[in-house]
Amino acid sequence: MLSALLSSIVPTFGIIAIGWLCRHVKIWGKSSVGVMNSYAYYIALPALIFYALITTDISGRVLSEDLKLLGGVLLAHLIIVVLLLPFLAMKKIKKSTRATLPMLITFGSTAYLGIPYARFTFGNEGVVYASLLSVVLVVVMLFVSIVVLNQFSKSSIKKDVLHTMLELPFLWAVLLGVLWPIFSFPELPAFAMSFIQILSDSAGPTALLGLGAFLFDIKPKQIPWIPTITISLLKVVLPTLATVIVLQLLGVTGVPLFVGTAMAATSTAVTAFILSGQYKLGQKLTAGVILVSVFTSLIALTIISAVWLA
Numbered sequence: 001m002l003s004a005l006l007s008s009i010v011p012t013f014g015i016i017a018i019g020w021l022c023r024h025v026k027i028w029g030k031s032s033v034g035v036m037n038s039y040a041y042y043i044a045l046p047a048l049i050f051y052a053l054i055t056t057d058i059s060g061r062v063l064s065e066d067l068k069l070l071g072g073v074l075l076a077h078l079i080i081v082v083l084l085l086p087f088l089a090m091k092k093i094k095k096s097t098r099a100t101l102p103m104l105i106t107f108g109s110t111a112y113l114g115i116p117y118a119r120f121t122f123g124n125e126g127v128v129y130a131s132l133l134s135v136v137l138v139v140v141m142l143f144v145s146i147v148v149l150n151q152f153s154k155s156s157i158k159k160d161v162l163h164t165m166l167e168l169p170f171l172w173a174v175l176l177g178v179l180w181p182i183f184s185f186p187e188l189p190a191f192a193m194s195f196i197q198i199l200s201d202s203a204g205p206t207a208l209l210g211l212g213a214f215l216f217d218i219k220p221k222q223i224p225w226i227p228t229i230t231i232s233l234l235k236v237v238l239p240t241l242a243t244v245i246v247l248q249l250l251g252v253t254g255v256p257l258f259v260g261t262a263m264a265a266t267s268t269a270v271t272a273f274i275l276s277g278q279y280k281l282g283q284k285l286t287a288g289v290i291l292v293s294v295f296t297s298l299i300a301l302t303i304i305s306a307v308w309l310a
Contacts, residue, residue: 001309008121008305012113013298015205019212028213036210037270044206045111046173047199048119049135052127053177054188069129069247069256070136073264076242077106077137081144083238088148096282097227099152103145103275104289105235108266110134111170112211113297116204117266118259121305129259135174137263142168145275153279214270215291223288231285232268232292236300239264258308265300267293 019036022028081102088098108114111134118130146164179185188196243264247257268290276286 001306004309005302005305008117008309009298009302011120011204012117012208012301013294015116015208016212016215016294019209019214020216021212022209023213023216030217033210033213033217036206036213040112040203040207040210042169044199044203045115046169047196048115048127048203049131049170049173050177051193051196051200052124052131053174054180056124056128065252066129066132066256068250068252069260070132072247072250072252073133073243073260074136074140076246076264077141077239078144079242079246080106080238094282095152097285099149099279100272100276100282100286101231102148103141103272104231104268104286105238107141107145107269107272108137108235108239108263109211109269109297110137110263110266112207112270113294114263114266116208117262117301119204121262121308122255122259125255126259129256130263131170131174131177133260133263135168135170138168138170138269142271145272149275149279149281152281211270211294214273215294218287218291220291222284223291224285225288227285228288228292231289232296235268235289235293236265236296240300258304262301262304265297265304267297 023030023032084102084105087093087101090098110130115127115130115134118126122129142164240261243261244257247260252260268286270290273283273286273290276283
């Protein structure tokens with residue numbers, strides 16, 4: 001069991017550590033972060049999602065039991081957003097904290113951290129569930145995050161929510177992967193499948209290395225530690241507990257239950273840092289939460305893996 005547990009956790013967080021180490025010893029420069037994240041975001045992760053979907057009998061699945069998983073995990077996150085709404089009106093809380101609070105607690109790193117973890121822990125079946133969940137959560141929680149940020153921002157930097165949604169490569173990868181078998185598109189030739197598989201295999205390592213390299217550039221001295229630690233704990237605890245409760249009430253069990261719980265337990269997404277920078281709201285707090293929530297997520301995912309293996 002210990003060997004299986006290490007096989008689940010070490011590949012994920014070990015690669016993050018390697019990314020951090022490569023920046024520390026100056027094997028990579030600061031520009032490497034953007035390069036790896038762009039490759040993972042636009043090419044490798046969409047290839048992984050598409051490959052997992054077309055190599056799985058997805059037709060009929062998303063129309064039945066899987067809807068309980070997708071709807072349950074989404075409902076759990078929306079419940080958290082509703083619970084956070086009263087805090088957005090509290091003038092005693094800093095404006096930047098109120099503006100970023102829903103984003104920091106509900107917008108998880110489901111693609112960069114969640115999908116690789118699901119692959120190492122649950123195999124291809126886990127990747128399918130994680131891919132579908134990632135798209136649903138990213139689309140909805142990004143929408144919620146931008147709406148809240150727009151309420152606190154100056155009009156000159158408000159973003160077009162619909163345009164932002166349509167730019168998500170994960171969304172198009174899932175749509176293509178789901179529609180491919182449903183509409184009986186011709187099978188891809190062997191060389192094309194091999195090519196997509198190579199891109200797919202590079203997704204997890206590249207995304208995790210990029211995350212580790214990103215963490216190195218966060219300056220601990222600039223982090224407001226008390227709100228950072230508080231929000232980081234809430235990021236992992238609240239969505240995870242809400243997801244477990246909702247999924248069990250819906251009768252979701254087995255791999256779907258554990259994948260859904262794991263996706264809720266991921267750290268805050270790096271995209272949150274980009275958004276906070278664009279809106280000029282709580283960038284130091286966001287950086288700190290991303291850093292600390294990686295460690296709280298490590299604890300949570302280790303527990304999830306241990307329970308799954310047991």
